[in-house]
Amino acid sequence: MKNILKIEELAQFLLGIVLFSQLDFAWWWFPSLILLPDIGMIGYAFNTKVGAFVYNLFHNKAVGIALILIGMFYFGEIFTLIGIILFSHSAMDRIFGYGLKYPDSFQNTHLGKIGK
Numbered sequence: 001m002k003n004i005l006k007i008e009e010l011a012q013f014l015l016g017i018v019l020f021s022q023l024d025f026a027w028w029w030f031p032s033l034i035l036l037p038d039i040g041m042i043g044y045a046f047n048t049k050v051g052a053f054v055y056n057l058f059h060n061k062a063v064g065i066a067l068i069l070i071g072m073f074y075f076g077e078i079f080t081l082i083g084i085i086l087f088s089h090s091a092m093d094r095i096f097g098y099g100l101k102y103p104d105s106f107q108n109t110h111l112g113k114i115g116k
Helices: 002-021 029-033 036-045 048-058 061-075 077-095
Strands: 105-109
Touching: 002 029, 002 077, 029 077, 036 048, 036 077, 048 105, 061 077
Parallel strands: none
Antiparallel strands: none
């Protein structure tokens, strides 16, 4: 089952690349920005509850999809780009086993414990 889920996440990551290719940005913007959502880890400087909330906000695919749609229909390519990066980054993280965080510990994710 884990491999099937990883293939599904890989397909979503590839979808993000395809969506990005439809924008009028140079190709190098995608690899330059793909790790930027990890700035959400800064919430852990306060405590694990704030950290989990901020991290999950930056790693929730629904937030990425919402920004893609808002950008496409209302606010333009910058919002679409931000949404694509958030969506793609979340898929990439889940390929490697990093899931949404529970508020008790950074290592406790919806995909299980990380750092075993």
